[in-house]
Amino acid sequence: MDINPEDETSYTTQYHDAYLKYGENEYCAKLQREPVNALGSLPSSNLIPCPTASGSRQSSFDPYDLSSDDNEYLTPNNVAATTPGRSDRAAHIFTAARLCLNLPHAGPNNWGQTNPNLNDYHSNPMDISSTYWVPDITDWWRQQEETHSKYADLCYVARDIISIIPRGVTVEASFSLGPDVVGWRQSKTIGEMLREEVIHQHNVIRSGSHTQSSQTLRATSPVLLNTSRRSQTPLELSKVLSDTARAFSGAPGSTCSYGGAFRMLHLG
Amino acid sequence: MSKRHTVTLRHVITVYNDMFDHMDGMMQALAKKTTQWKEEFFFAVKLAQQKLSKYSAEVTPLTGMILISAHILDPFRKLRSFRQLD
Numbered sequence A: 001m002d003i004n005p006e007d008e009t010s011y012t013t014q015y016h017d018a019y020l021k022y023g024e025n026e027y028c029a030k031l032q033r034e035p036v037n038a039l040g041s042l043p044s045s046n047l048i049p050c051p052t053a054s055g056s057r058q059s060s061f062d063p064y065d066l067s068s069d070d071n072e073y074l075t076p077n078n079v080a081a082t083t084p085g086r087s088d089r090a091a092h093i094f095t096a097a098r099l100c101l102n103l104p105h106a107g108p109n110n111w112g113q114t115n116p117n118l119n120d121y122h123s124n125p126m127d128i129s130s131t132y133w134v135p136d137i138t139d140w141w142r143q144q145e146e147t148h149s150k151y152a153d154l155c156y157v158a159r160d161i162i163s164i165i166p167r168g169v170t171v172e173a174s175f176s177l178g179p180d181v182v183g184w185r186q187s188k189t190i191g192e193m194l195r196e197e198v199i200h201q202h203n204v205i206r207s208g209s210h211t212q213s214s215q216t217l218r219a220t221s222p223v224l225l226n227t228s229r230r231s232q233t234p235l236e237l238s239k240v241l242s243d244t245a246r247a248f249s250g251a252p253g254s255t256c257s258y259g260g261a262f263r264m265l266h267l268g
Numbered sequence B: 001m002s003k004r005h006t007v008t009l010r011h012v013i014t015v016y017n018d019m020f021d022h023m024d025g026m027m028q029a030l031a032k033k034t035t036q037w038k039e040e041f042f043f044a045v046k047l048a049q050q051k052l053s054k055y056s057a058e059v060t061p062l063t064g065m066i067l068i069s070a071h072i073l074d075p076f077r078k079l080r081s082f083r084q085l086d
Helices: A011-032 A051-055 A070-074 A084-102 A137-146 A154-162 A178-182 A191-206 A222-228 A234-249 A258-267 B009-030 B036-056 B065-072
Strands: none
Touching: A011 A084, A011 B065, A084 A154, A137 A154, A154 B009, A154 B065, B009 B036, B009 B065
């Protein structure tokens, strides 16, 4: 389902429907379908032996989900009838999601958190763009879970989604330099350190790893970005590398001044 | 946003909207300026807006449903940001 600007229904309705459909597909459907694995069809090394599960032909416990396969879930032959407990929980999640959307949004004033910026000139506590002060929604969802409120079943969905790091989302990953340098794990690396790491990477390339294949090169400088997309042959690639090396060393004829920047960073 | 120690995924769409608003304001302010650096600045902001539009256009229910869900699951906002589009 996609948002259609020419659709007569409002954007709110379209996003409302898309959200419910996403929740239905991603969470409710998974709870309603229980895959049955044929014995011997899965590699035994991925599974922890479980006599009870094997004997009853139910799915064995796979702690790392190594045996998961989309086709396994999509093939009707492998889908068993749902158990009443799972069906109830899926229905509760869907009902809670619908209820959560239909009720008005919560206000921080009637929840108990106080805005530390309330007394300054940004007087509107809900004006997100003015102060970026926002209540901690993890506490809100935890509170809903502990008090067994009407949203309690939705807490698990919320916990799954809001715990994702923004740069892990595909759309944002293309926006961010961080994963190229510091990897997936959350870190406290500041922007200056990231820039220094990028320069360091280029310095490693300059210092003699000309034998690297094009697959291992991570083009992040303007020189590499602009030229590596065009370069297909090893000869052209080595030309790119030598141009980058000249640029780092500040040699005449180089097209950028990374060498000067590098010296400023490392030599003061 | 990267320096915060709380969940930030729900802010992504808000940050997009704020950046668009900021760029629109800048372009309105610079639209009739004739000084050379202001004209260049206007052009730069315009290019930045085009670049951001390219990324923002990818946040659809087909590709960016995680962002949209995180935004809607914020109990203090829910669908309010999308009502502004209507």
